[in-house]
Amino acid sequence: MELSRLPGFLLRRGIKAMIVILAIVVCNFLLIHAAPGDPASVIAGQSGAADERFLAQLREQFGLDRPLYEQLWIYLKGVLTLDLGFSHRQQQPVWTLISERLPATLILTGAAFAFAIVAGVTLGTLAARRVGSWWDSVITVIALTFYATPLFWVGLMLVLFFSVWLEWLPSFGMGTVGVEMHGIDVLLDLGKHLILPAATLGLFYLAVYARLTRATMLEVADQDFVKTARAKGVPEGQVVRRHVLRNALLPVITFAGIQAGQLVGGSILVETVFAWPGIGRLAFDALLARDYAVLMGVFFCTSVMVVGFNLLTDLLYAVVDPRVEVEG
Amino acid sequence: MAFSRRGLMAAAASAPVLMRASDALAQGIAPRRGGTLQMMLTPEPPVLQIGVNQQGPTLAAAPKMFQGLVTFSPTLEPLPLLAKSWTTSPDGKEYVFSLQENVKWHDGQPFTADDVVFSIMKFHTELSPRARAIFTLIETCEAKDPLTVRIVLKQAFQPFMLMFDATAAAIVPKHLFDGRDYRTAPAVQHPIGTGPFKFTEWQRGNFVRMDRFDDYWKPGQPYLDTIIYRIIPDSQSRRLALESGQVLLSQASDIEPFDIPQLRQRPNLEVNIKGWEYFSPLSWVELNHRVKPLDDARVRRAMSMAIDRAFIVNRLWFGVGKPATGPVASTTRFFDADAKIAAFNVREANALLDAAGYPRKADGTRFTLKHIPLPYGEIWTRLSEYLRQAMRQIGIAFDLESTDAGSWARRVGNWEYETTINFVYQFGDPTLGVERTYVSTNIQKVTFTNTGGYSNPQVDALFLQARSAAAAADRQRAFSEVQKILVQEVPQIWLTELSFPTVHDKKVQNVITTGLGVSKSFDDVFIAG
Numbered sequence: 001m002e003l004s005r006l007p008g009f010l011l012r013r014g015i016k017a018m019i020v021i022l023a024i025v026v027c028n029f030l031l032i033h034a035a036p037g038d039p040a041s042v043i044a045g046q047s048g049a050a051d052e053r054f055l056a057q058l059r060e061q062f063g064l065d066r067p068l069y070e071q072l073w074i075y076l077k078g079v080l081t082l083d084l085g086f087s088h089r090q091q092q093p094v095w096t097l098i099s100e101r102l103p104a105t106l107i108l109t110g111a112a113f114a115f116a117i118v119a120g121v122t123l124g125t126l127a128a129r130r131v132g133s134w135w136d137s138v139i140t141v142i143a144l145t146f147y148a149t150p151l152f153w154v155g156l157m158l159v160l161f162f163s164v165w166l167e168w169l170p171s172f173g174m175g176t177v178g179v180e181m182h183g184i185d186v187l188l189d190l191g192k193h194l195i196l197p198a199a200t201l202g203l204f205y206l207a208v209y210a211r212l213t214r215a216t217m218l219e220v221a222d223q224d225f226v227k228t229a230r231a232k233g234v235p236e237g238q239v240v241r242r243h244v245l246r247n248a249l250l251p252v253i254t255f256a257g258i259q260a261g262q263l264v265g266g267s268i269l270v271e272t273v274f275a276w277p278g279i280g281r282l283a284f285d286a287l288l289a290r291d292y293a294v295l296m297g298v299f300f301c302t303s304v305m306v307v308g309f310n311l312l313t314d315l316l317y318a319v320v321d322p323r324v325e326v327e328g
Numbered sequence: 329m330a331f332s333r334r335g336l337m338a339a340a341a342s343a344p345v346l347m348r349a350s351d352a353l354a355q356g357i358a359p360r361r362g363g364t365l366q367m368m369l370t371p372e373p374p375v376l377q378i379g380v381n382q383q384g385p386t387l388a389a390a391p392k393m394f395q396g397l398v399t400f401s402p403t404l405e406p407l408p409l410l411a412k413s414w415t416t417s418p419d420g421k422e423y424v425f426s427l428q429e430n431v432k433w434h435d436g437q438p439f440t441a442d443d444v445v446f447s448i449m450k451f452h453t454e455l456s457p458r459a460r461a462i463f464t465l466i467e468t469c470e471a472k473d474p475l476t477v478r479i480v481l482k483q484a485f486q487p488f489m490l491m492f493d494a495t496a497a498a499i500v501p502k503h504l505f506d507g508r509d510y511r512t513a514p515a516v517q518h519p520i521g522t523g524p525f526k527f528t529e530w531q532r533g534n535f536v537r538m539d540r541f542d543d544y545w546k547p548g549q550p551y552l553d554t555i556i557y558r559i560i561p562d563s564q565s566r567r568l569a570l571e572s573g574q575v576l577l578s579q580a581s582d583i584e585p586f587d588i589p590q591l592r593q594r595p596n597l598e599v600n601i602k603g604w605e606y607f608s609p610l611s612w613v614e615l616n617h618r619v620k621p622l623d624d625a626r627v628r629r630a631m632s633m634a635i636d637r638a639f640i641v642n643r644l645w646f647g648v649g650k651p652a653t654g655p656v657a658s659t660t661r662f663f664d665a666d667a668k669i670a671a672f673n674v675r676e677a678n679a680l681l682d683a684a685g686y687p688r689k690a691d692g693t694r695f696t697l698k699h700i701p702l703p704y705g706e707i708w709t710r711l712s713e714y715l716r717q718a719m720r721q722i723g724i725a726f727d728l729e730s731t732d733a734g735s736w737a738r739r740v741g742n743w744e745y746e747t748t749i750n751f752v753y754q755f756g757d758p759t760l761g762v763e764r765t766y767v768s769t770n771i772q773k774v775t776f777t778n779t780g781g782y783s784n785p786q787v788d789a790l791f792l793q794a795r796s797a798a799a800a801a802d803r804q805r806a807f808s809e810v811q812k813i814l815v816q817e818v819p820q821i822w823l824t825e826l827s828f829p830t831v832h833d834k835k836v837q838n839v840i841t842t843g844l845g846v847s848k849s850f851d852d853v854f855i856a857g
Contacts, residue, residue, distance in 0.1 A: 037734030041775070045737025047382040048753050049458035049764075050774045055741075061511065090374040090532075091516055100532055156564065164572060171568050177535045178364045178556050275560040277533030285372065285561075290734045 013314075017307045024303045025079055028296050029072050038064055039089050039290045062088045075296065084300060085293035087286075094297035098279060102301070104174055105278035109267055111194055112202035117256060119202075120209025125245060127210065128217035139210060147207035155200040155273040162196060169196055172275035197274040201267055205259055209252055216248035249320055257313030261306035357837060359551050363855040365836065366575040368566055368582045369536060369557035376527070376536065377516040378498045379455050384580055387495045389557055391847050392538055393434070394498035394521035397425055397444065398489065400843040402605045404661060404756050406489050407842065409849075410439070410499055410522065411477075420484030420798040427475045431545045433501050434526040441471030446502035448479075455510055462491050462760070484798035487661075487757035493606065495847050496755070524550035524851035533559055544851065551854035563587075563705070570597070570831060576855070577832040577839065579846040585645045585707050591831050598834050601648050601827045603845020608657035608761070611751035613715065613821035617781040619746045621695065626684040628818040633670050633677035634722045635715065641824055644710055648829050652822035655814045656762055659825070660754045662794075662804050667811035669818065677722045686723075694723040700740075700748040703733050708749055711823075741775045751826055752776060756843075758807055763791045766819055782819035 040058035044050035059065045063074070078085050084094040127139040146154070163171035170176075175189050220226065221244050229243050230236075268280035279298055286294035369385045378390035397411035406414075411425040431439035449469050452459035465488075468480045481488065491497055499522065504515040519527045524546070525538035536557040540550055558575055560566045563584050569575045570583070571594065583591065592599050613631070615622045622628065637651035656663045670676075686694040697719075701712035709730075716726040726747070731739070739745050754761030764770050768783035787810055794806035830846055832839050838852045 035734070037732075037736075037738035041738040041741050042734045043381075044741065045733060045775045046384075047457075047776075048384070049382070049456075049776050051457040051460070051777070052772050052774055053460075054457045055774050087374075091512060097532065104533075159565075159568060164568065167572075170574065171572060172560055172565050172574070173558065174534060177537070177558065178366065178554055272561045273565055275534075275558065275562070275565055277531060277559070281533055281561060288733055289374070291374075 010311075013311055017311065020307060021300070021303050022076075022079075025076065025296070025300060026072070028299045029075060032292055032295055033068060033071075035290070037290050038062075039292065040064060042288075042290050043089070058088075075293075079300065084297040087291055087294045089289055089291045090294070094293045097282060097294055098297050098301060101277060101279045101282045104276060105267060105271070105280060107190075107194065108197055108201065108270070108276055108278055109262075111198040112205070112267075113256075113259060115198060116202040116205035116209055116259070117252075120206040121213050121245075121249075121252060123206070124210040124213025125217060125240070127214045128221070128244075129240065131214075131218060136214075140214075143207040143210040145207075146203040147211070151200060151204060151269050152273050154203060155196070155270060158196050158200055159273075169193075171196070174277055197270050197276050200273070201270045208255060212252055212255060213245075213248060216251050217244050220244050220247045246320065250317065253313060253316050253320060257309050257316075260309040260312075261302075357856050359837070359852070359854045360857055361551050361854070362553050363551075364554040364556060365552050365577065365850075365853065365855060366556045366558060367577040367579065368560050368569065368575055370560070370566065370580070370582050372533065372559045372561075375516050376530070377500075377519050378494065379452055379500060380511050380516055382456060382458070387847050388579055389536065390498065390519070390521075391494040391523065391844075392525040392555055392850050393519050393523040393527055394494050394500065395523050395849060396494035396496065396498055397427075397492040399493050399848060400490070400606050400756065402602065402843045404490070404605060404843055406492070409494075410444075411492070414489075420486060421481045423479045423481075423488065424472075425477045425479075427477065428545055429475060431522050432543045433503075433522055434520045434541055435501075435504075436543070437501065437503055439499070439501075439522050440474040441477045442474075443502045444477045444499055445469050445471050446506055447499045448497060451500050451505060451510060452497045456497075458755075458760075459491065459497050462488070463497075483796060485795075486798060486800060486803060487759050490606075490756045490760060493844060494849075495606075495844065523849050525552075525555050525849075535559060546851055550849075550851040552850065555850065567591070573833065576836050577830065577846075579830050580828045581705055583829065583831055584705060585648055585829075588646050588648060588829055588831075596833055596835075597831055600830045600832070600840050603830060603840040603843070604827045605659040605843035606756050606847075607844075608659045608754040608756070609751045609826040610652055610655070610657050610754060611749065611823045611826050612652070613823065614740070614745075614748045614750040615780050615820060616743060616746055617783075617819070618743065619697070621684075621686060622697075622746070624684060625817050626680055627686065628821065629670060629816075630677040630680040630684070630722060631719065631724065632818045632821045633673050633680070634718050634724075635821065635823065636672045636718065637823060638672075640711065640714065644707065644714060645824070649824045649827045652824050653815075654811050655766070655820075655822060656758050656807070656811055657754055657825045660761070661757050662807040664804075664808040664811045667808065667815045669815045669822065674721050681722060688723045692723060693725045696725040696727055698746040699726040699728050700731055700736060700745055701728060702749040702751075703731055703736050711749060737775050740779055741773055743773065743779060743781065749823075750820075759791070759795045759803075763795065766814065767791050780820060782817075784813070784817065784819075787813055787817075 039062055040055050043058060044055055063071060075085060086093050087097060090097060123139050127136045130136055159171045162169045170193050174193050181189060226239060226243050229239050267278060268284050270276065271278045271280045283295055283298040286298065369389055371385060373381055373383050373386040375381050376386055376390055378386055378394050395409050397409060398406040399409050401407055410428055410431065412428050414423060414425045416423055427441060427444065433439055448463055449466070453463045465481050465483065465485050466479055467482045470478050472478050501515070501520050504520055505513050524541055524544045526541045528539045529537040538555045540553050544550060558569065560569055566578065566582050567587050570578050588599060591597055615628060617623045641647065641649050641651055653668045681694060688694055699712060702708035712728055716728060719726045740748060752761065752765060764776065765778055766782055767778060767788050769788065770778045771781055790806045790810040794803045797803045797806065830840055835856045837854050837856055839846070841852065842848050
């Protein structure tokens with residue numbers, strides 16, 4: 001990749017990304033408001049007693065009494081100035097709510113992501129190197145099993161085994177609450193709580209990466225340039241690392257780009273099963289409560305992540321394989 | 329009148345009784361200071377300022393921080409709390425409350441009669457539909473001195489005292505709310521009350537923490553150092569947390585009824601189904617009378633007769649709760665045991681529908697009704713599936729439509745439904761919690777009013793009579809009369825008197841001691857060593 005072309009590329013992609021994100025915001029807004037019910041009626045339904053004045057007061061406070069196009073305009077103006085609005089239900093700015101919960105999700109999905117890539121690519125390489133051996137069979141079976149098993153079931157089984165039966169790991173939460181801890185103890189405690197949810201979330205992707213790596217490595221291993229490398233006497237380890245794996249990584253990167261885009265929104269199920277205080281649950285609760293501003297805020301963050309990681313993936317292609325050129 | 333002398337004596341007598349007669353002391357376990365009680369809060373409420381939010385979880389957690397003037401025994405006698413005694417005039421119009429001395433807010437300010445007047449006349453009247461309906465009957469409410477509040481009503485209103493529990497009208501600090509928008513005041517995010525526990529921290533989606541308030545007005549109490557509510561969204565994870573001892577207490581809908589039999593087997597856990605006497609939630613099949621043929625009382629009666637309520641209680645709720653016999657729960661005042669709905673009888677129900685002119689068609693059905701299961705957990709879906717079976721036996725096809733809580737509230741509130749399930753709190757007295765579903769003056773486009781659209785002038789008149797009569801005997805006559813009419817007309821098909829199990833480790837003492845279950849201050853709760 002020629003570095004001189006990079007700024008132009010980034011500018012063009014940046015403008016495209018802005019347009020895409022704005023379109024997503026408008027679509028989200030319209031879709032969410034098309035769902036029956038509004039925050040006021042939800043609160044009335046949960047309060048056990050209500051009258052029409054109560055509903056009218058809430059709707060006025062929430063700004064729901066204004067016409068829809070006016071609400072959309074107010075929201076768009078906010079987004080353009082990076083103001084995601086205010087959750088009247090929770091009496092907090094949306095950005096505060098999201099930023100409180102974002103670290104938890106990033107820790108969980110980041111750990112799962114790293115675990116899935118490292119373990120998946122390693123297992124896939126191992127299987128490809130010894131194709132047809134019992135190693136290969138075991139890895140393929142494991143990968144298929146995790147690929148085909150529903151997440152929440154894996155989660156519950158892990159809890160049953162490690163928390164209930166062995167009593168090694170806590171079954172829920174992000175940390176021990178109500179006990180004073182400092183320094184390294186806090187990290188160890190977090191780590192203990194992180195293992196089960198991160199493993200649950202990572203196992204599916206691990207299976208995908210293992211299978212993908214194995215398949216593409218086998219494909220690449222038969223190509224002429226690998227034979228040439230072997231013929232000129234390059235040691236086997238180097239052949240695998242430099243020639244086979246590097247070329248086999250392109251589809252893995254593609255997939256990793258997709259997974260990275262879902263880092264923010266893709267863990268609702270695991271967050272629910274393990275009571276992990278992340279952003280997926282924030283979005284889910286907001287959906288049930290029709291907390292429009294929060295829901296749109298989470299969607300906004302998610303779409304920015306997806307667009308951002310797509311861009312990053314394209315750049316990574318060029319780094320891994322110099323033959324690929326970046327194009328706007 | 330009913331509360332005057334008797335109330336005073338009950339008050340004087342029950343203060344020590346509440347503490348002395350508690351289970352723990354009866355067993356000879358001395359209260360132990362210290363410890364952290366971990367519980368669960370489901371679903372997580374948006375704010376914990378009672379009044380601004382009146383959801384079930386708020387009503388369970390907030391009374392640790394906020395108190396009412398009184399609370400109630402399981403038989404709904406008032407027990408002193410922030411009011412140490414009270415008197416009522418013989419005509420039932422004047423109430424005088426003497427307040428506890430040396431009560432402080434969590435921010436150190438003294439609690440006075442002004443806070444009480446503000447809470448009643450401004451805060452709750454502005455925010456809470458339930459309080460608004462009652463407190464508009466107040467002619468004057470004044471602080472006679474810093475420790476005395478005098479209330480004069482425009483007319484006698486016998487259930488008035490029931491409005492002074494923390495869950496109905498918690499006393500809030502005037503100095504933090506007066507002159508501000510109550511919903512957006514800073515105190516909403518950091519509640520300040522007079523209760524035994526003060527708000528410390530809330531990590532949303534994770535936990536709420538409250539710590540012992542050292543200046544609490546009851547000497548030596550509370551016993552616990554810390555209360556922590558964990559937020560655990562999945563019901564199976566909640567059950568695991570309880571079984572593994574990671575939390576010590578579950579409340580309300582934390583645990584699904586079908587998990588209760590296994591929990592009963594665990595030697596370290598106690599399952600208590602008491603403590604719902606004040607709320608007395610009653611469940612029913614909610615009918616929209618605007619949909620034909622639900623406007624026909626014979627149809628409603630037949631549908632009611634086709635339902636085996638004992639099956640619902642025993643097989644779906646595993647023995648938690650009891651079959652409903654009419655519109656008033658047996659734990660609510662003025663319940664009349666003689667007014668009973670017709671017994672379970674499928675044959676008679678069929679005969680009734682035949683006679684009413686709804687013959688079976690070729691496919692065996694008489695007519696089809698849409699039905700929205702209550703979207704509050706799996707148990708309600710199971711109930712609706714049972715109802716579909718039961719209705720099929722009398723040739724009525726129930727067409728189930730799933731929805732979520734937002735759509736449910738919207739559709740019921742807008743009368744856009746045919747049948748659904750609902751359950752409603754009775755708040756101790758039919759005037760407070762039963763009347764609203766049946767009188768034609770309360771047909772409104774909002775949930776928990778008479779959304780079914782039932783209208784009967786005689787029923788309206790009797791509820792009005794019971795509302796305005798000053799003497800309990802007169803009210804009983806009117807309520808008995810109206811219950812007899814309603815069990816014949818079956819405006820809604822009452823199913824069960826609900827109860828929600830409180831499951832806790834046996835080490836935790838004094839959990840359920842009042843008619844409000846876990847919605848109490850927990851100042852007497854302790855963890856035995």
